Amino acid sequence: MSFKSILKMCVLASSMVMAGSAWTAEMADQIWMGGPVLTMSDSQPAAQAVAVKDGLILDVGTLQAMQAYKGPGTTVIDLQGKALLPGFVDAHSHAFMIGVQAMSANLLSPPDGAVKDIQSLQETLRQWLLEQSKTREVGLILGFGYDDAQLAEQRHPNRHELDAVSESVPIIIIHQSSHIGVLNSKALEMAGISVQTPNPAGGVIRREEGGTQPNGVLEEMAFFSSVASQMGKLTSEQVQALFVAGTDLLKRYGYTTGQEGRATSDTVPLMQAAATAGKIDIDVAVYVDVLQDRDFIARHVSRHYTDGFRVAGAKLTIDGSPQGFTAYRDRPYYRPPEGYRADYRGYAAVTPDQVFESVDWAFKNDIQLLTHANGEAASDLLLAAIKTARDKYGPRDRRAVLIHGQFLRRDQVAAIAALDVFPSLFPMHTFYWGDWHRDRTVGPVNADNISPTGWVREHGLMFSTHHDAPVAFPDSMRVLSATVTRRTRSGDILGPDQRVDVVTALKAMTIWPAFQHFEEKEKGSIEPGKLADFVVLSQDPTSVDPEQLTSLQVVQTIKRGKLIYEQDGALETKRLSQAQTGQMFSRFLNEWQHQASETGSAEHAHGPELLMGALLRGFE
Known part of the structure; x- marks a missing residue:
């Protein structure tokens, strides 16, 4: 029997087996193929294709295996070489405030904005005032994202400089940290200051x-x-619009799960109403201020989403902003702001009693607590309170989260491991404020260890990374790049020993924050039975130069198998008829025979994989 005859018999037998499998297998709604699939599952890190049914992942594996799930109604999505990953899980941000950012004058510095000095800040506000017809209706000029660390003057603007924009309309500009702001004279007057x-x-x-x-x-x-006194004038419709705008911005960067990291009992019903009305496309986990309304939290906390919305737990804020010098340190700042004493080390936003009482309440009631702690003294306070509560109520799976931990000491990382605290770190600081931390807040020695992901991994801990939007723009690729490279704006590498590899950094954006949210069984990896929450990237992040990670783009965001964001003309979908499948079989056979005759090997080019690639993609 000739070699060609043997080949034909093998392919025919293979096709008959697969056809038989297709009669018995459950048919998929979608099959994703044609590009690398990064699953974030240690048992199967990579795959060739994914089958989806009813918004859930049906199966993951080779092209050949996924062909068994293809039926007449299956939509085949050709990734065209782009990469498929689990949808990003937002470990910490403020979806409502992201909406404020989206609807405010953009006062960010390059690369996210154009403000470089106080004059350009003033011009940006003036231009926004001219363009915003609703400013007079709201009666407020609002700007977001200025950063004194990036202004040529190296200081905050003052009320007189905002008065130069308008003396009659109140002006509030929000620092990029969201912990500091500047008001003009009119706004100060209206705030009663x-x-x-x-x-x-x-x-x-x-x-x-x-x-x-x-x-x-x-x-x-x-x-x-002061901001609350102004924002309190918004109607319920305006509040909902801000929330929806925030979730829309998140999905553009591949986030299929978002977070509102510090809500109140007044804003939760408004956000819930937007979700119930079908206005949000992603899931949003909300954490309510533990000092504001504990009874409300206890009544509404849930592990399950309703219309993509749930109250997930409580939020405690111990201190402020490291770049703004309001983080509570255990030592003086390296170069404190002008006019401050040399022993200035920031301050706590709450009392020690409030910290211990809040942690005790959360542990007693098994309610997840997220705590903002940036400075070393703030983290000391939190860890002491957690140890006290843990000793009192016993170790249970509460997944208390330390948010930010910018200035963590090495011994504190060890305590985090011992106390089962989940660290959610902020490596984007290395890009946005790394130079500032090196030169102003903590100095060149301690700056190397801000956001100490390397120390965390030494203890074998999972961690999540976040953007804390609107503190930073919710740019997922900037999060990824900063975690991997720790490259500052000036090009310095801040703490090379704290860098991690790309896969670890991706886990910190997917499966590990899913664990943080008690959602690791439903989200965070591409595995059978989990939600079909995906993000499509322009390239495989594990195969590009790490210095080029910020150039990657989010091409599509998919929630439960449904497309919720897409770049123009991003991907092509195909429904393949049986005739087309047969034609592709024939084309592939001819191609394979040609290749085999040249190499003398029937295994040329991984035959089974190439066969399935032809079946699903087709030769154009």
Whole structure:
């Protein structure tokens, strides 16, 4: 018998077996193929194709295996060489405030904006005022994202410089950290802040040099209360619109699960109403301020989503912003702001009693607690409270989360491991504020160890990474790049020993934050039975130069098998008829025979995989 005859018999037998399998296998709604599939599953890290049925992953594996699930109604999605990954799980951000960012004047510095100095900040505000017809209806000029660390003047603007934009309309500009803001004179007046106003607990009203007149810069609780007095004028429809805008921005960066990391009992019903009305495309886990309404949290907390929305737990905030010098440190800042004493080390936004009481309540009631702690002293306070509560109520699977931990010491990482605390770190700081931390906040030695992902991995711990939007833009590829390269704006590598590989960094955006949210059985990896939550990237992040990770683009975002975001003309879908399948069989056979005759090997080019590739993709 000739070699060609043997080949034909083998292919015919293979096709008959596969045809028989197709009669018995469950038919898929979709089959994704034609590009690398990065599953984030240790048992099967990579695959060639994925079958989806009713919004769930039916199976994952080779092209040949997935062909068994192809029926007349199956949609075949050709990735065209692009990479398929699990949808990103947002470990920490503020979906509502992202909406505020989306609807405010963009005061970010390059590469995310154009503000480089106070003059360009003023011009941006003026231009926004001219373009926003609704400004007069709302009665407020709002700007977001200025960063004194990136301004040429290396300082915050003051009320006089905002008055130069408008004296009659109140102006509030929000620092990129969201922990500091500046108000013009009109806004200060409307907020009731004057020479006689004392600093509130957990906040500071900065004064003009040599006097008591407020200069417009407000820190922490002084700022939050002033913003609340203005934002409280929004209608319920406007609040819902902000929330929807925030989730829309998240999905553009591949996030299929978002977070509102510090809600109130007043805003939760409004966000829930938007979800119930079908206005959001992604899941959103909400954490309510533990100091605001514990009874509300206890009544509404749930592990299950309703219309893509759930109250997931409680949020505690111990200190402020490291780049804004309001993080609570265990030592003085390296170069504190002008006018501050040399022993200045920030401050806590809450009392020790409030920390211990909040942690005790959460542990007693088995409610997940996310805690914002940036400075070493803030983390010391949190870890002490967790140890006390854990000793009192016993070790259970509560997954208490430390958010940020910018200035963690090595011994604190060991304590995190011992106490089963889940660290959610912020490596994007290495890009946005790495130079600032090196030169101003902690100095060149300690700056190398901000966001210490390397130390965390030394202890074998999972961790998640986040963007904390609107503190930083919710750019998933910037998160990935910063975690892998730790490259600063100036090009410095901040803490090379703290870098991790690309796969580890991807796990910190997918399966590990899914675990953080108690959702690892439903999300975070591409495995049978899990939700068909995917993101399609322009290239395989494991195969590009790590320095080029920020150039990768989110091509599609898929939630439960449904396309919720797509670049224009991103991918091609095909429904293949039986006739087309037969034609492709014939084309593939001719191609395979030609290749085999040239090489003398029937295994040329991984025959079975090439066969399935031809069946699903077709030769054009």
